[in-house]
Amino acid sequence: MAKYRGPVCRLCRREGEKLFLKGSRCMTEKCAIERRSYPPGQHGQGRPRTSDYSLQLREKQKLRRIYGLQERQFRSVFERAERQSGVTGDALLRLLECRLDNVAYRLGFAASRKQARQIVSHGHLTLNGKKITVAGALVKAGDVIEVRERSRNLVAIQSALEAVDGRGVPEWLELDKGAFKGTVRALPAKEHIALPVNEQMVVELYSR
Template sequence: MAKYRGPVCRLCRREGEKLFLKGTRCMTEKCAIERRSYPPGQHGQGRPRNSDYSLQLREKQKLRRIYGLQECQFRGLFEKAERQSGVTGDALLRLLECRLDNVAYRLGFGASRKQARQIVSHGHLTMNGKKINVAGATVKTGDVIQVRERSRNLLSIQSSLEGVDGRGIPDWLELDKGTLKGTIRALPTKEQITLPVNEQMVVELYSR
């Protein structure tokens, strides 16, 4: 599946939810959802179809777009979640949250997940003292994510950290702003992952 390179605000409008794909812009009146809360395209203001399949598909697309994954990547994580014990939907959310690019975003090293993924892939972070550039790497309890010393003055990282207080840092993470070091205190629970998504409908879609 080709990578989407169009305007990301169209994705938010298509799902009818703020997916926070453009960082702080999504918090202002410039957000596309605030100005045009209907889907894009000439039929955007028409009557939507509400079949079970369409509702399940929209939930899957919403979750996939929030984390910026292609279909094959997302399907791979779902299959991995199926093999884990417990509720598949909860395991899927946990795997998504434990991706390194998402953790970098949650810690405030990037204003959006897309920017955080770029910071990781450009080698600006270390994990447990070793340089890492794999955005999809999975973090574990006790792992330490830190901005490399040579990268600490990057304008993109500094501006992102200024806005993290308004967004908040999850309880399962700990940030030391002095050293730009984040620690994984524990794996996230379902209650700590607040997303406008019904993950059970995603499980039902893939179980068809």
């Protein structure tokens, strides 16, 4: 599937939910959902389909878009979750949350996951003291993510850290703003992942 390069606000409108793809803009009255809560396109205000498949597909698309993954990447994460013990849906959410780009966003090093992915790929972060450029790398308990010394004066990173207090840092992460450093205290549990998604419907879709 080709990479989506259009306006991301259309994705939020398509799913009918705030996916927080544009950082702080999503918290203001400029958010597209606030102004036009119906799907984009000429048929956006028509009657939506309500089949089981369409509902499952929408949940999958919503989750995939929140984390900014293409279909092949998302399917790969799901297959890995299937191989783990326990509930597949919980494992899927845990794997998505433990991606380095998501952790950088959760810690406040970026205003959105898309920006976090760019920060990681440009080599502005270190993982346990080593430079890393793989946005999909999985963190584990005890890992330390830090902004490199030469990157700490970047406006994007500084402004994101200033705004992180507004959305908060999850319990399973610990942030030291003064040192531009975050620590993974533990792997996230289901109750620590607050998303407007029914992950069980995603499992049912891929199990068809």
